[in-house]
Amino acid sequence: MTLQYHVKLDDGDVAPSILLPGDPGRVPVIASFWDEAHEVASNREYVTYTGTYLGVPISCTSTGIGAPSTAIALEELARVGAKTFLRVGTCGSLQGRAKIGDVAIFDSAERHDGASRLYAPIEYPAAAHHEVVTAAIEAAAALGITSHVGTSFSTDLFYMPHEGFAFGGYQQSWARESLEDARRRGTLAAEMESSVLMVLTRIWGLRGGAISVVADDVFASTNEQGEIDAEATFDVGATNMERLAQVGSETVRILAEADSAGRV
Amino acid sequence: MSLQYHVKLAPGDVAPYVLLPGDPGRVAVVASQWDEAHEVASNREYVTYTGTYKGVPISCTSTGIGCPSTAIAMEELARVGAKTFVRIGTCGTFQDRVANGDMAIFDSAARYDGTSRLYAPIEFPAVASHEVVQAAIQASRELGYPFHVGTTRSSDAFYALHERPGSSFDGYWQSSWAEHFKDLRRLNVVAAEMESSVIFVLARIWGLRAGGIAVVLDNVLKVSGEAGEFDPQEQFEHGGDEIERLARMGSEIVRILAERDAAAGRPA
Numbered sequence: 001m002t003l004q005y006h007v008k009l010d011d012g013d014v015a016p017s018i019l020l021p022g023d024p025g026r027v028p029v030i031a032s033f034w035d036e037a038h039e040v041a042s043n044r045e046y047v048t049y050t051g052t053y054l055g056v057p058i059s060c061t062s063t064g065i066g067a068p069s070t071a072i073a074l075e076e077l078a079r080v081g082a083k084t085f086l087r088v089g090t091c092g093s094l095q096g097r098a099k100i101g102d103v104a105i106f107d108s109a110e111r112h113d114g115a116s117r118l119y120a121p122i123e124y125p126a127a128a129h130h131e132v133v134t135a136a137i138e139a140a141a142a143l144g145i146t147s148h149v150g151t152s153f154s155t156d157l158f159y160m161p162h163e164g165f166a167f168g169g170y171q172q173s174w175a176r177e178s179l180e181d182a183r184r185r186g187t188l189a190a191e192m193e194s195s196v197l198m199v200l201t202r203i204w205g206l207r208g209g210a211i212s213v214v215a216d217d218v219f220a221s222t223n224e225q226g227e228i229d230a231e232a233t234f235d236v237g238a239t240n241m242e243r244l245a246q247v248g249s250e251t252v253r254i255l256a257e258a259d260s261a262g263r264v
Numbered sequence: 265m266s267l268q269y270h271v272k273l274a275p276g277d278v279a280p281y282v283l284l285p286g287d288p289g290r291v292a293v294v295a296s297q298w299d300e301a302h303e304v305a306s307n308r309e310y311v312t313y314t315g316t317y318k319g320v321p322i323s324c325t326s327t328g329i330g331c332p333s334t335a336i337a338m339e340e341l342a343r344v345g346a347k348t349f350v351r352i353g354t355c356g357t358f359q360d361r362v363a364n365g366d367m368a369i370f371d372s373a374a375r376y377d378g379t380s381r382l383y384a385p386i387e388f389p390a391v392a393s394h395e396v397v398q399a400a401i402q403a404s405r406e407l408g409y410p411f412h413v414g415t416t417r418s419s420d421a422f423y424a425l426h427e428r429p430g431s432s433f434d435g436y437w438q439s440s441w442a443e444h445f446k447d448l449r450r451l452n453v454v455a456a457e458m459e460s461s462v463i464f465v466l467a468r469i470w471g472l473r474a475g476g477i478a479v480v481l482d483n484v485l486k487v488s489g490e491a492g493e494f495d496p497q498e499q500f501e502h503g504g505d506e507i508e509r510l511a512r513m514g515s516e517i518v519r520i521l522a523e524r525d526a527a528a529g530r531p532a
Contacts (some may be wrong), residue, residue, distance in 0.1 A: 088389045108372070108389035108468075120451055125372035125415055132402075133394045151389060151468065185384050185469045202372075202415065203452050 004076035007061060008041040013226055014050055015057035016123040017084040017252040018077055020070070021244070022193060024062035030088065030245040031060055045069055053249040056256040065086075066156060067115035067196035074200050077165075084207040084255060086132060087197050088248040091189035091212035093219065094153065098214050101234050103147045103247055104188050105136045106210040112155040116199040126198035127155070131255060132209025139250035145243055148223060150188030152210065153179070154195035164226035181220055192219055200213055207255075211247055213240045268340035271312060272305040272340040278314055279321035280347040281518040284337070285510075286459060288326035294352070294511040309333055320522040321532075327351075330420060331379035331462035338466045347532065348521060350396060350502055351463050351476035352514040354506065355416060355455040356484040358448045363480070364501045367411040367513060368454050369400040370476040373461040376419040379529040380465040390418070390464040395521065396475025403516035404477075407411060409509060414454030416476065418461035423494070427485070430492030443484050456484050473521075477513060479506040 003010045019030060024047040031037035037051030045064030052058060062075060063070040074085065091104050098104055109126040111117065116126065134147065140147035159166045162175040179190070194210040201208030221233040267274045279324050283294060288311040294302035301315030309328030316322060325341060327334040338349065355368055362368065373390035375381065380390065397413065404411035419425065424492035448456075460476040467474030481500045488494050525532055 028458070085337070099438060107394055108391035110385075110389065112385040117348070121447075122386050123375040123417075124453075125374060125391055127372035127389055127391045130371055130394050130397045132414065134398065151391070181385075185388065186471055187388075203450075205452055 004079060006044060006072050007046040007076045008043040009048055009076065009080045011080050013040045013081055014048065014077060014080055015060040016082060017058055017087070017255065018082045019058065019060040019248045019252065020063050020073065020085060020087045020197070021060065022065050022089050024239060027060050027062050029241050030248065033245040033249055034058060046073060052256060054253050056227045056253045058249060058252050063193055067113035071115045071196050072202065074197060078204060078206065084132070084252070085197055085201055086248055086251055087194055087210035088244045089191055089193060089212045090215035090240070091188050091191040092216045092218040092237045093150065093214045094179060094187055094218050095200055098148045098188060100214050100216065101240060101243070102214045103140050103145050104212045104214060104241060105133060105140065105147050105149045106152040106194050106212070107133045107149055109152040109154040109198055110182065110187060111195040111199070112153065113195050114156055116196040120199050120203060124199060126195040127202060128209040129201065129207040131258065132207055132251065134257070135254040136209060136211050136247065136251045138254050139247050143246055143250060145247060148188055150186065152194045153187050153190040155190060155192060158192065159228065164222050165228050166243055180264050189214060211251070213244050268343060270308060270336050271340045271363055272307040273312055273340065273344045275344045277304045278312065278323040278341060278344055278346055280345060281320070281322050282341055282346045282349055283322070283324040283514045284327050284349055284351045284463065284516070286327055286329050286353050290507055291326050293325050293507050296443060297511045297515055298322060302492065304394050310337060318519050322515060322518050329460055330458050331377040331418070331425055334436065335379045335462050336461045337464060337467060342470060342472060347472055348396070349463055349467055349472065349474040350514055350517055351390050351460055352510045353457055353459065353478045354481045355457040355478035355494065356482045356487065357455050357480050358453050358484055362454060363410070363414050364482060365506065366480045367404050367409045367479055368416065368478045369397060369411055369413045370416045370455065370460050371397045371413055372415045374417040374453060375461045375463050376417055377455060377461045378473050380462040384465050388465060390461040392464055393467070393470060393473040393493040395518065395524070396473055399517045399520040399524070400475060400477055402520055407513055407516060409513060414452065416455040416457055417453050417454065417459050418458060419445060420458065422458065426488060426492070426494060428488060428492030430488060431494040431524040450486065455480065457501070475522065477510070479510050481506070492507070
């Protein structure tokens with residue numbers, strides 16, 4: 001296998017376990033929590049660092065925002081030897097119990113994205129690997145971080161066309177109750193990448209999972225005019241990034257330990 | 265809450281942990297594995313036994329075939345206090361690595377049913393509780409049963425969608441069926457059965473727990489004869505002890521979950 005077109009990675013450049021944030025700017029921040037790390041590639045929205053965390057080989061590659069660029073990253077990372085994929089991102093809470101700063105552990109995702117539909121029929125479940133879910137629960141508990149296990153609302157839209165969200169007040173009737181309905185059926189939080197990650201890893205027989213720190217409450221992130229104001233209401237500060245890096249890296253360590261112990 | 269219309273159960277009639285086979289005839293067989301059991305209701309396709317297994321309160325209710333009758337059973341069982349639902353059934357497989365007689369542990373389901381769509385949009389995942397999946401893996405290991413964890417394709421049609429004419433009556437067939445089974449194999453789907461999708465979707469919506477296991481009776485891509493003919497009575501393997509193994513594994517899953525719930529201080 002040769003150099004991969006978008007991520008600019010080759011065999012040997014990445015560890016078997018990869019953390020996947022959306023934002024390329026977060027990759028060095030996450031890697032700063034490891035024993036040692038170095039940048040192995042940077043192209044477009046894809047930045048990759050490889051290193052070790054508590055002795056365990058680990059990599060981190062940014063996916064960019066959304067399922068299309070994430071699918072490209074997954075295809076190319078799998079070709080250069082990645083086996084376990086853990087998204088580490090931010091999300092908006094749909095349930096009051098998941099507060100800002102808590103960590104959402106996604107065992108599954110609603111597939112409101114386009115890319116995963118091109119790979120698998122919509123009936124197919126976006127489900128995380130149970131070993132990743134269990135390891136993430138253990139990691140959060142060990143770090144004393146409050147976590148919630150549940151379903152993600154993975155969507156291609158950040159600015160949903162309901163009142164106040166899309167530019168110019170553009171609205172569509174289907175969007176009006178979409179997030180309230182998701183809340184009613186127990187869906188935990190909204191973000192934009194987990195569905196395609198879970199579908200592709202399942203198809204390929206690899207391990208996938210996703211955790212996200214809660215950066216906002218979806219139903220409280222609008223101003224008095226009902227307009228979304230992400231800049232003012234989202235908390236993507238250092239504390240939350242630290243939590244992501246710690247829970248993500250610790251999840252990888254727990255999985256590596258279980259793998260070497262022969263525990264499946 | 266009073267007596268439920270279809271299942272004829274009232275609060276107190278069932279344990280928090282309920283095993284769900286499709287066939288009402290299997291309920292008594294399942295219950296015969298327990299310490300003690302008695303029939304608490306029988307109406308239409310819904311037969312319920314309640315008892316104890318290794319000291320743990322347990323129930324078993326048949327759902328009938330398919331998601332519509334299964335959704336009714338789930339709605340009514342939840343109303344009378346059921347909290348954890350474990351489907352125990354039979355299935356076919358799409359994967360050559362899975363042998364007849366192996367156990368399939370379902371961590372998720374592809375939603376080829378009608379009922380679950382009426383409850384939640386098709387984008388919503390049909391996913392088992394990871395606690396039930398973990399308990400099933402442990403039970404299978406302890407019992408020494410070969411097992412496979414993966415996705416089941418839950419379909420409303422038993423005789424339709426086969427790759428060649430011969431499955432539906434009188435050779436009825438549609439061209440869109442030709443690659444359906446092969447595509448599912450390529451999607452890494454492990455099993456085919458008819459009830460898990462709605463069980464997983466409803467339990468998740470309600471914040472209750474569900475999971476599913478099934479014993480593999482056939483390889484879906486190999487079961488048809490030379491000319492595509494499909495005769496499950498002839499072609500499915502029924503060694504006789506499958507249902508007994510299913511019953512033992514389902515009951516062990518409940519025992520393990522009850523033990524872990526007690527250790528974690530969770531109410532059953």
